Every structure is written in C-alpha cells, then in structure tokens.
Amino acid sequence: MTAPQIRTPGAHRRGGGQSEEDRATIRSAGGQRRGGGPWGGMGMPAEKSLDFGPSARRLLGRLAPERAVVAAVVALGVVSVVLSVLGPKILGHATDLIFAGVLARQLPPGITQAEAVAQARAQGRDTFADVLSGTTLVPGQGVDFPALGRVLLVVLGLYVASSVFGWLQGYLLNGAVQRTVRALRGDVEAKLNRLPLAYFDGRQRGEVLSRVTNDIDNVAQSLQQTMSQLLTSVLTVVGVLVMMIVVSPLLALIAVVAVPLTMLVTATIAKRSQKLFVTQWRTTGVLNGHIEETFTGHSLVKVFGRQPDVEQVFADRNDELFRASFGAQFISGIIMPATMFIGNLTYVLVAVVGGLRVASGALTLGDVQAFIQYSRQFTQPLSQVASMANVLQSGVASAERVFELLDEEEQVPDPEPAVSPRGTSGRVEFEDVSFRYRPEQPLIEDLSLVAAPGQTVAIVGPTGAGKTTLVNLVLRFYEIDGGRITLDGVDIRDMTRADLRSRIGMVLQDTWLFGGTIADNIGYGRPGATRDEIRAAATATYVDRFVHSLPDGYDTVIDEEGNNVSAGEKQLITIARAFLADPALLILDEATSSVDTRTEVLVQQAMAALRSDRTSFVIAHRLSTIRDADLILVMEDGQIVEQGTHEELLQLGGAYDRLYRAQFAGAEV
Structure with missing residues (x-):
C-alpha cells in the first residue's frame, strides 16, 4: 500500500473549522456574536435603522405575481366604495321627504309653495321663508310614505351590494396575501440552504429561527390586517371627497x-x-436565542447550578x-386618539356651518345630514389608517429582518456544467491549498x-x-483561498x-437525530x-445489540433531542447511518467519544470493515483509535508539526509521543 504524502510549508493560526475557538473567531470576524454557552454573552445582530419607504415598497413588490388578483381586488373595492358612498346622499333625500312632509302640514292646503314663502316674508318670518324656499313641498300634504319606502329600499340594496362586493374583495385579497407569504417562506427556506456555514x-x-418563524408570521398578520383596510380606506376617502364636493364645496x-x-400628527x-418597533423585533430574536x-x-445549566444566572439574563x-x-x-397607539380629536373638531365645524347654510336656504336639511355622514366617513378611514400604523410599522420592521436574511451573501454557486468523477475510489489530493477564516490571519498555506x-x-492534536x-x-x-482539492482526479x-x-x-462528535x-x-x-x-448496517x-431491549425495537420513536437513548x-x-450510506470517502470526527471501552473495541472492528477500500479521515483525541492509521498528522497551534505512522511518531519522541504518554503512561510519583 502506498503511503500518503504531505507537504506543509506553513500554517500560522490555531483553530479547527467547527471547534469552539474557530466558531468564536468567526463570530468575532462577523461582528455578530461573542461568547457561547447557555449563559454566554448574548450577541445582538448588527442593527441598522429601518428605512420604512423602500422596505414597504419591497414588501408590496412581493405581490407582483398576484397582479391579476390585486387588480380584481381594486375593482371590487371601487365598486363597493362607490355603492357605499352613494348611500348617505340618497338617505339625505329620505330626510328631505320627511322634513318636507312636516313643514307642509304646517301650511294651509290649496296654496302654492311660492305663496307660502311670500306669506312668511310678509309676516316677518324671513328665516322660515328661506327654509321653505330651499325645500320642495306641497302645502297641506304630509309625508309621502310610498316615495320614502322606495328610497329606503334603494339604500338597503346599495348597502347589501356593497357588502357582497366587499366580502369578495376580502376573499380574493386573503388568498393573494397567503400565497405571497407562502412564497416568502419558500424563498427563505431556499436561501438558508444556499448560505455558507460561516453565516450560521x-x-x-434562536435568532435565525426568530426571523424564519416569528418575523414571517408577523409579516403575514400585518399584510392581512392592513392591505384590505388600507385599500378600502383610500378608496373611501377619494369617493367621499368627491361626494362632499358635489354636496357643498364650502363644507x-x-x-x-x-x-x-x-397626516402631520400621524x-x-x-x-x-x-x-421602537425595530428594537422590539430585534430583542425578540435575542430573547429567542437565549431561550x-x-x-x-x-x-448543563442544572449541573453547574447556573439557574439564577440564566433566569437573570432572561429577566x-x-x-x-x-x-x-x-x-x-x-x-403608536396615540395616533388614533389624536386623529379622532381632529375629526371631532371637523365634525363640530361642519355641523355649525351646515346649520347656518340650512337656515339661509342654501342647503337642504338632507344635504347637511348627508354631509355630516360623509364627514364621519371621511375622518373614519383616516383614523383607521392611523390605527393600522402600528401594525404596519411592526410588519415592515419584521419584513426588513427577513429581507436582511434574503440579502445575505450566498455560498459560491455550483458550476454549470458540473463535472462528476467517473470512479468512486475515494482518492483525495490537496494541492498547494491555502485557507484562512479571516483575511488578515493565515491558517493553512501551501x-x-x-x-x-x-x-x-x-x-x-490538542483542542x-x-x-x-x-x-x-x-x-x-x-x-x-488557493490551490485545489481533488476527489478521484476532479476538482471539488x-x-x-x-x-x-x-x-x-x-x-x-455531536450526534444529530431527528424525531x-x-x-x-x-x-x-x-x-x-x-x-x-438497515438491519444489516445496525x-x-x-446497534442491533441494544435495539432488541427497547419496547418497539427498530420502530422505537426517538424524540428530537434523543433523550430516550x-x-x-x-x-x-x-455510525450505522454512515455505514448504510456506503460512501467512497469517510470522515470520522471523534466518532467514538461517547461509547464505553468495550463497545469502542467492537466499533473499531466495524470501522475497520467500513474503511476498507475507501479513504478515511479520522479526527481523534483517543490515540488508541488511530494506531492502525496509514498516516498520522499531528497539529499544534495551527501547524502540522509531525507526520508518520504510530510507531514512527513514537520513535521521534516529539509532540505525538507526549500526547501518547499523557494518555497511557502511568502516573509518576
């Protein structure tokens, strides 16, 4: 068997790819996190102020695939609002019919309206005469109930039709929003799969999970609550404004x-x-990370008695x-009371000026009643928009956190077209490979x-x-960063x-099992x-040894943390999972660190069979597990300081010999 060969001109930094020291270095480099452990320093993601406008436009831009549905929603909203704003004007006509009937009963029958006005002026009742002149009536005739009934039926039909169109609008908009959020979740999931390991x-x-779960849920809730309300409110304001101008430009x-x-107050x-909303959702992510x-x-918290510290950090x-x-x-809750106060002031002014206009005969009582309704309809959407401001701000703050995730730099994409090795022998070559986690700190060179x-x-080597x-x-x-690594002659x-x-x-070393x-x-x-x-691999x-002692054997359900084994x-x-995969290249990272000595001997025998005819890289602290390795690399302070077989390295009396004696030599008195 040909001995592996290695050349290591330089390597200048301590740390392994997933060791705690390396993770701390990566976090420091990214400026994202310091410390670790259940009670370690709780790092905060880099915060930048929320630019509401661009973020809101980008969020709305996610609705682009739903253009047709959104167009239908707008059309239905327009129809619903038009029917709704016509109601007060027609109801004002009903008020005029009732008011005219009441006034007509006070006049003697048989005279015309002009004669009644003239009589009132002759008696010095100029205000009453102005009111009579601004009202269409027949002296002596009471309320025209058939006409009144027809008007009320028309109004009822308008409001029913408006409600039906509004319901259809909400139904379509709900579907569009949920499909958009579903696509957003899919994009985030795909993005997570494209992010490099350094990001995680x-x-x-917990902070990443908060963006994927809490923030997306908040975006969905905000869109659901605000989209329909904002659309209806804007259309209502426009429609009501047109009707108010028709009724009375002055009012x-x-x-x-x-x-x-x-708008200024809002x-x-x-x-x-x-x-504060940005801080709220950032802090939510930090708290979730701690939990x-x-x-x-x-x-571990229980063993070291750190419950008070953990509880204090949580508090x-x-x-x-x-x-x-x-x-x-x-x-944000102050917005609605403030806008309602402004609306009430407007209502008082409209009522006073409208009353004076009725008294002067410039407007009918029905027009004033309709305008008061319109003024309420005009200020109510503004108040609703104001009340939605906190929900909208919260949703946009969450959306920006999601967009930050979507905008993260991705790993290098796969080549097109890709090359695949013809064989599966597992030959691995490092050719002048250089790598560093941080540009200014070399790790492996040549x-x-x-x-x-x-x-x-x-x-x-040491930890x-x-x-x-x-x-x-x-x-x-x-x-x-430099050189290349090949598998069966193909650059990876x-x-x-x-x-x-x-x-x-x-x-x-860290086992991973799913539920x-x-x-x-x-x-x-x-x-x-x-x-x-599966049974053969076990x-x-x-694995087959202990599986039969479990109640359901191979069908025993393991929870997500694997607490029942x-x-x-x-x-x-x-290990059985890797055995079943039958790979060409095998990587064992402290794979037997949690098994007892007797089981370790059995597993070593299984590993010997598993490593047959395939390349294996074994990372180990227990030197007993790698005595039969073809080549042992000894690393210290980021450098490969020794190489050779077990016997060769012991004869050198260097770093490997010190590690071996530390594990197996008897204690010196």
Whole structure:
C-alpha cells in the first residue's frame, strides 16, 4: 500500500473549522456574536435603522405575481366604495321627504309653495321663508310614505351590494396575501440552504429561527390586517371627497383642511414609534436565542447550578423586550386618539356651518345630514389608517429582518456544467491549498496531501489546533483561498455540492437525530434503503445489540433531542447511518467519544470493515483509535508539526509521543 504524502510549508493560526475557538473567531470576524454557552454573552445582530419607504415598497413588490388578483381586488373595492358612498346622499333625500312632509302640514292646503314663502316674508318670518324656499313641498300634504319606502329600499340594496362586493374583495385579497407569504417562506427556506456555514457559525440559532418563524408570521398578520383596510380606506376617502364636493364645496373645504393636520400628527408619532418597533423585533430574536440555548443546554445549566444566572439574563432580556414593546405600542397607539380629536373638531365645524347654510336656504336639511355622514366617513378611514400604523410599522420592521436574511451573501454557486468523477475510489489530493477564516490571519498555506483509496489519515492534536478545518474544506463547508482539492482526479469546485457530499459519509462528535424511529434515523443515510439493509448496517455497528431491549425495537420513536437513548447509543446510530450510506470517502470526527471501552473495541472492528477500500479521515483525541492509521498528522497551534505512522511518531519522541504518554503512561510519583 502506498503511503500518503504531505507537504506543509506553513500554517500560522490555531483553530479547527467547527471547534469552539474557530466558531468564536468567526463570530468575532462577523461582528455578530461573542461568547457561547447557555449563559454566554448574548450577541445582538448588527442593527441598522429601518428605512420604512423602500422596505414597504419591497414588501408590496412581493405581490407582483398576484397582479391579476390585486387588480380584481381594486375593482371590487371601487365598486363597493362607490355603492357605499352613494348611500348617505340618497338617505339625505329620505330626510328631505320627511322634513318636507312636516313643514307642509304646517301650511294651509290649496296654496302654492311660492305663496307660502311670500306669506312668511310678509309676516316677518324671513328665516322660515328661506327654509321653505330651499325645500320642495306641497302645502297641506304630509309625508309621502310610498316615495320614502322606495328610497329606503334603494339604500338597503346599495348597502347589501356593497357588502357582497366587499366580502369578495376580502376573499380574493386573503388568498393573494397567503400565497405571497407562502412564497416568502419558500424563498427563505431556499436561501438558508444556499448560505455558507460561516453565516450560521456567526449567529445564534434562536435568532435565525426568530426571523424564519416569528418575523414571517408577523409579516403575514400585518399584510392581512392592513392591505384590505388600507385599500378600502383610500378608496373611501377619494369617493367621499368627491361626494362632499358635489354636496357643498364650502363644507368640503372645511373637512379637507383637517387632512394635512392629521397626516402631520400621524407622521410625527410614527417616526418615533418606528425605532421602537425595530428594537422590539430585534430583542425578540435575542430573547429567542437565549431561550433556545438555555433549553438545549438545560442539563448543563442544572449541573453547574447556573439557574439564577440564566433566569437573570432572561429577566433582563424580557424587561428590554417589555420596554421596547410597551413604548412602540403606546406611542403608536396615540395616533388614533389624536386623529379622532381632529375629526371631532371637523365634525363640530361642519355641523355649525351646515346649520347656518340650512337656515339661509342654501342647503337642504338632507344635504347637511348627508354631509355630516360623509364627514364621519371621511375622518373614519383616516383614523383607521392611523390605527393600522402600528401594525404596519411592526410588519415592515419584521419584513426588513427577513429581507436582511434574503440579502445575505450566498455560498459560491455550483458550476454549470458540473463535472462528476467517473470512479468512486475515494482518492483525495490537496494541492498547494491555502485557507484562512479571516483575511488578515493565515491558517493553512501551501498544504499538499495525497490519500489513496483504502488509506486512513488520522489528524490528532490538542483542542482548537485546527483539525476539523481540513475535513471542512473537503466537504466545501468553507471555500479554499488557493490551490485545489481533488476527489478521484476532479476538482471539488467543479462538482456540485450534492454530488460531492453524496460520496462522503460523516460521523460527528455531536450526534444529530431527528424525531422519528430508530430505523428512520439509520435509513437517513441512504433514502430508499430496505429494512433488511438497515438491519444489516445496525448489526455491523452493534446497534442491533441494544435495539432488541427497547419496547418497539427498530420502530422505537426517538424524540428530537434523543433523550430516550443514551449518548453512546445515539453515537452508534449515527455510525450505522454512515455505514448504510456506503460512501467512497469517510470522515470520522471523534466518532467514538461517547461509547464505553468495550463497545469502542467492537466499533473499531466495524470501522475497520467500513474503511476498507475507501479513504478515511479520522479526527481523534483517543490515540488508541488511530494506531492502525496509514498516516498520522499531528497539529499544534495551527501547524502540522509531525507526520508518520504510530510507531514512527513514537520513535521521534516529539509532540505525538507526549500526547501518547499523557494518555497511557502511568502516573509518576
């Protein structure tokens, strides 16, 4: 068997790709997070002030695929509003009929209206004469109830038709909004799959989850509540304004004067509350991140007795969220009372001026009644828009957080056309590879390595030495800065990530199981595997030993945290998963760290069979697990300081010998 060869001119930084030290470095580089652990420093995402206009336009732009539906919604809204605003004018005619009937009963029958007006003026009742002259009536005749009934039926028909069109509008708009939010969720899910690992290393999972769940839900709720209301309100304001001008230009001018004042008050208050809404949703993400970390490490918190610290951090974050939420809701809640006050002032002015106009005969009582209704309809949409301001601001604040996620820099796209290796031997070559997490801090430079099929390359060294970085580069979790890495003669950058990773099996120190049966978790390694194949993989990796002691065997359901199986059993299941995948390249990152010594011997035998005829990279702290490796790389402070077989490295008496003696030599007295 040909020995692997390696050349390492330089490497200058400590840290492995997924070690805690590396994650801390990545977070520091991104400026996103400091510290770690359930009670570590709670990092906040970089906050930038919300630019309401562009964000709102971008959110509305998501409705572009629903153009036809939106057009239908607008058309239905126009029809509904037109029918609705015609109602007060026609009801004013009903009032005129009643008022004319009451006045006509006070006049002697047999005379004309002109004669009645003349008599009133002759008696010095000029105001009464002005009212009579502005009303159409027949002296001596009472209320025309048949005409009144026809008017009321027309009004009833208008309002029923308006409601039907409004219901259709809401139905169509609801569908458009929900489809838009569904597409937004799909885009976010696809974006998450295109983001590099560095993005997730630099952020709390809870904060990312908050954007994907809470913020998108808030966007959906805000769109649902505001879209229909805003559309109806705008159309109502336009329609009512037209009718007010038709009824009385003077009264319309009085009502319109209140609009700039209302807008000024709304904009002033909204400007102050918007910053608080941004803080509210940012703090929500931070609090969710703390909760997620705390409950993930719940046992650790209990063991170290850090409940008071965790509770204090939660209380501080919760208080910060309370202050931001209270301030945002309270300040934005002032908008509606303020606009209602302005509307009431307008109502008083309209009532006074309208009464004077009726007294002068310039307007009928029905016109004034209709105009008062219109003034209410005119100010009510403005108040509704103001009341929707807090919901709209909250939704746009959440939308910007989602857009920030969608705008994140993505990993390098797969090549087109992609190249796929013809064979599946698993030959891996590093050719002058250079890599650094931060541009100013070199990590690996000019690294060359050849590992032939069937050979095992072990990487050892103290914690944080950079061992995991090498395998992360093979998996393209991070992109190299120089040189190239080939698999079976093909540059891995010329392959699709799916093709590359389908040829690699990986077992991590941190086991990952999903909610499902044991058979499902093992079968995750190869979709479509039969139960016999799953059982064979479980038998080879000694999972079958403990499965039969469980009530439901392979159909035993594991919860998402895997709490109903031991840590060693979880690790055996992940090994069986990799065994079932039958990869060309195998990566083992402390794969036996959680199994007992006797099980470790059995697993080592299974691993020996699994590594047959395939390249293996083994990261290990237990040197007993890599004695038979074809090449052992010893890393210290980011440098590969030694290389060779187990016996060769012991004879050197260097770093490997010190590690070995620390683990196996007896204690010196």
